[in-house]
Amino acid sequence: MREFLQLVVVGVSTGSAYALVGIGMVLIFRTTGIVNFAQGSFAVLGGLFMVELVDDIHGLLAGLVAVVLVALVGSLVGFVAVGFRHRTTPLASLIITLGIALLITSLNLLAFGDRPHTYPTIFDRAWDVGGVLVQPQYVLVVGVTLVAALLLTLGLQRTIAGQALVACADSRRAAELVGIDVRAVAVVAFAVSAGLSALGWVLLTPVDPVNYDSDVRIAINGFAAAAFGGLASIRLAYVGGLVLGIAQQLVVGYADKIPGLGQQARQYELAAALVIMLVLIGWRARHEVHE
Amino acid sequence: MTLRTPSPALVRLAGTLAAGSFAIWLSYQLSPGDRSLYTLMGLYAIVAIGLSLLIGFAGQISLGQGAFYALGAYTAGILTVGLDPDDRFLPEAGIDPALAVVAAPILTGLVAAVIGVPLLRLRGHYLAFATLALHLILLAAIFAQSRFTGGQDPGLAVIEPLEVFGWQITGVTGGTPRHTAIVWGLVLVTLLVALNLVGSRAGRALQAIATSERTAAAAGINVSAYKLRLFVLSAGLAGLAGALYAFMLQFLSPDAFGVFLSIQFVVMVAVGGLGSVYGAVAGAIAITWLEHELRELGARPSLLGFDLPDQAPQVFSVGVFAVILIVVILFFPRGLLPALGEGIRRLRSVRHAD
Numbered sequence: 263m264r265e266f267l268q269l270v271v272v273g274v275s276t277g278s279a280y281a282l283v284g285i286g287m288v289l290i291f292r293t294t295g296i297v298n299f300a301q302g303s304f305a306v307l308g309g310l311f312m313v314e315l316v317d318d319i320h321g322l323l324a325g326l327v328a329v330v331l332v333a334l335v336g337s338l339v340g341f342v343a344v345g346f347r348h349r350t351t352p353l354a355s356l357i358i359t360l361g362i363a364l365l366i367t368s369l370n371l372l373a374f375g376d377r378p379h380t381y382p383t384i385f386d387r388a389w390d391v392g393g394v395l396v397q398p399q400y401v402l403v404v405g406v407t408l409v410a411a412l413l414l415t416l417g418l419q420r421t422i423a424g425q426a427l428v429a430c431a432d433s434r435r436a437a438e439l440v441g442i443d444v445r446a447v448a449v450v451a452f453a454v455s456a457g458l459s460a461l462g463w464v465l466l467t468p469v470d471p472v473n474y475d476s477d478v479r480i481a482i483n484g485f486a487a488a489a490f491g492g493l494a495s496i497r498l499a500y501v502g503g504l505v506l507g508i509a510q511q512l513v514v515g516y517a518d519k520i521p522g523l524g525q526q527a528r529q530y531e532l533a534a535a536l537v538i539m540l541v542l543i544g545w546r547a548r549h550e551v552h553e
Numbered sequence: 554m555t556l557r558t559p560s561p562a563l564v565r566l567a568g569t570l571a572a573g574s575f576a577i578w579l580s581y582q583l584s585p586g587d588r589s590l591y592t593l594m595g596l597y598a599i600v601a602i603g604l605s606l607l608i609g610f611a612g613q614i615s616l617g618q619g620a621f622y623a624l625g626a627y628t629a630g631i632l633t634v635g636l637d638p639d640d641r642f643l644p645e646a647g648i649d650p651a652l653a654v655v656a657a658p659i660l661t662g663l664v665a666a667v668i669g670v671p672l673l674r675l676r677g678h679y680l681a682f683a684t685l686a687l688h689l690i691l692l693a694a695i696f697a698q699s700r701f702t703g704g705q706d707p708g709l710a711v712i713e714p715l716e717v718f719g720w721q722i723t724g725v726t727g728g729t730p731r732h733t734a735i736v737w738g739l740v741l742v743t744l745l746v747a748l749n750l751v752g753s754r755a756g757r758a759l760q761a762i763a764t765s766e767r768t769a770a771a772a773g774i775n776v777s778a779y780k781l782r783l784f785v786l787s788a789g790l791a792g793l794a795g796a797l798y799a800f801m802l803q804f805l806s807p808d809a810f811g812v813f814l815s816i817q818f819v820v821m822v823a824v825g826g827l828g829s830v831y832g833a834v835a836g837a838i839a840i841t842w843l844e845h846e847l848r849e850l851g852a853r854p855s856l857l858g859f860d861l862p863d864q865a866p867q868v869f870s871v872g873v874f875a876v877i878l879i880v881v882i883l884f885f886p887r888g889l890l891p892a893l894g895e896g897i898r899r900l901r902s903v904r905h906a907d
Contacts, residue, residue, distance in 0.1 A: 297678040342879070353612060354882050356678055357823065360616075361878030364816065368872035371864050478685065478812055485682045536686040540668075 269515040275400035277507020278407035279462030284487025284499040286455030292431035293451040299359040302481030303366040308460025309472035336456020340449040370474035378471035486539035573741030580733035595736035596794040598837035601821040603787030609828015610759035611780040617684025619815030621788040625657040625795025630711040650715045661792025669784045708806040715800045826888020
C-alpha cells in the first residue's frame with residue numbers, strides 16, 4: 263500500500279505537468295483548429311531556460327522570466343503557423359508545427375548540448391506523510407498547475423480576451439463577424455499555451471531532468487491527455503494528464519512483477535506510457551464526432 | 554489515314570520505363586562508395602512513394618514510416634539469423650534470406666492494419682501521434698529485448714548473403730551492383746503500381762476522398778476501408794525497403810532508425826509534393842543527397858572560420874530539414890519540385906513572348 267501511494271504521488275505530479283501541456287493543446291486546437299506539435303518544445307524550452315537562469319537570479323523571478331520568454335516564443339510560433347498565411351489546412355498546419363518543433367530541437371542541441379539538464383530543488387528534505395515520502399517539489403508542481411488551470415478557466419469566463427477565445431472556439435466565422443481579430447486571438451492562444459507548458463517543466467525539472475530531445479515524449483503525452491477529452495475539454499484534458507501520469511508510474515513500479523518481463527521491465531517505462539496512451543486515445547476516439 | 558499522336562499516358566509510361574532502365578543501368582556504373590548512397594536513395598524512394606499516397610490521398614500523415622522501415626529490417630534480420638538467440642550459431646537456425654525479405658512487408662502490413670483500424674476513422678492528427686508513439690515503442694523494445702535483437706551493443710549481424718534461385722544478390726562484403734539494380738527495379742515497379750492505382754477505380758475513389766470525405770462517403774465509397782488499405786500498403790512498402798536495407802548494411806542497431814528518420818520521409822514527400830508519385834521519388838533522391846552532404850559538412854572541424862561542435866552534423870540536418878519543411882508547406886504547398894518546374898516553364902513562356 264505504501265509503495266502504491268508513493269507511486270501515485272509521483273504520478274500525480276508528472277501527470278499535472280502533462281495536463282498543462284494537454285490543456286495548451288486543447289486551447290490552441292479549439293481556437294485555431296491546429297494540433298500544435300511544438301507544444302512539447304515549449305515545455306523543454308521552459309525547463310532549459312529555468313536551468314540557465316536559476317544560477318543567476320532568484321528562483322521565483324527565474325521561473326517568471328522563463329515562462330514569459332517561452333510565451334513570447336509561443337506567440338511567434340502562432341504567428342508563423344496561422345498568422346501570415348491565411349487558410350492553411352489542418353494537415354499543413356500540423357506539418358508546419360512539426361517543422362517548428364524540429365527547428366527548436368536543433369537550436370536546443372546547439373545551445374545546450376546533448377545531456378540531461380536539471381537544477382537543485384530549494385527544499386532540503388522530503389516530508390514523511392504516514393510512511394510515504396513526499397518530495398515538496400512534487401507538491402509544488404501539483405499545487406501550481408492546479409492554480410494555473412483554475413486561473414485559465416476563470417480567465418476564459420471572466421475576461422474580454424477570454425470571451426474572445428471562447429467565441430473563436432465556438433465558431434471562427436461568427437467571431438470574425440462580430441469584429442474579433444481571429445488571428446490576434448490565435449497568437450494569444452499560442453502564447454498562453456506556451457506559457458502553461460513551460461510552467462510545468464520549470465517546476466518539474468528538478469525531479470525530471472530535460473534533454474534537448476525530450477519534446478517528442480512530452481508532446482505525445484500532452485496530446486494523449488488532450489485526446490482524453492476529445493481535444494475539446496480543458497477539464498477532461500486535466501483529468502487525462504493525471505490518469506496518464508498515475509498509470510505510467512504504476513506500470514513502471516509494478517512491471518517487474520509481470521511474468522516474462524522481469525529485469526528488463528524498467529526499460530519499458532516509455533513504451534508502457536505510450537501503450538497506455540494508445541489505448542486511451544483509441545478508447546476516447548470512439549466518442550469523437552467527425553467534423 | 555493519319556497517324557494518331559500517342560496518348561499522353563503512353564508517353565508518360567514510356568518515359569517512366571526509360572528512366573527506370575537508366576536507373577538500373579546506373580547501378581552497374583557507380584563506384585562502390587557512390588553506390589551505397591544510390592541504393593539508399595532507391596530504398597527511401599520506395600518508402601516515400603507509399604507515404605506520398607497516404608498523405609496526398611487519405612489526408613493522413615504517418616510519423617511512423619521509419620518504424621515500419623525498422624520493423625522490416627529487424628524482421629528480415631531476425632528471421633535470417635534465427636528466432637532463438639541460443640541457436641543462432643547454427644547454420645540452419647534461420648530461414649532463407651529471400652523468404653525473410655518476403656515476410657517483412659507482410660508483418661509490417663499486419664501491424665499497420667492492427668493500429669489502423671481504430672485510428673483511421675478519426676481525423677489526421679490521431680494517426681500522426683499514434684504512429685510516432687509506435688516508433689518510440691519499437692525503439693524501446695529493440696533496446697530492452699537486446700538478447701533477441703542484439704540491442705545497441707553488439708547489434709545484430711546479418712551476414713548471410715541474399716540469394717534468389719542461385720543468383721547471389723548481396724555478398725559477404727555487403728551490397729553488390731545487383732542489389733542496387735534490384736532496389737531500383739523495385740522503385741520502378743512501385744512507381745508503376747502507384748500510378749496504376751491513382752488512375753484506377755480505387756484511385757478515383759481515393760481522389761474523391763482527398764477532395765471531401767463526406768461527399769465520397771455519400772457517393773457510396775467506403776472511406777475508412779480505402780484509407781486502411783492505403784495505410785497498410787504504405788507500411789508494407791516501408792517494410793520491404795527496410796528488409797532490403799538489412800542485407801545491404803548487414804548490421805542492425807537501433808541508432809540507424811531514430812525518430813528523425815520518420816520525419817525525414819515526411820520532408821521527402823513535402824518537397825516532392827503531397828500525393829505526387831514522381832515527386833516522391835525526386836524528393837527522396839534530393840533529400841537523401843542533401844542529408845549526406847550536410848553530414849559531411851557538419852563533420853568538418855570548422856566552417857567559415859567557426860569551430861564546429863561534435864553535434865554539428867545532427868544540428869545541421871535537423872535544422873535544415875526543419876526550415877525546408879516550414880518554408881515548403883507555407884509557400885509551396887504543392888511541393889518544392891513541382892513549383893520549380895512550373896517556375897522554369899513560366900520563365901520559358903516569358904522568353905517566347907519576347
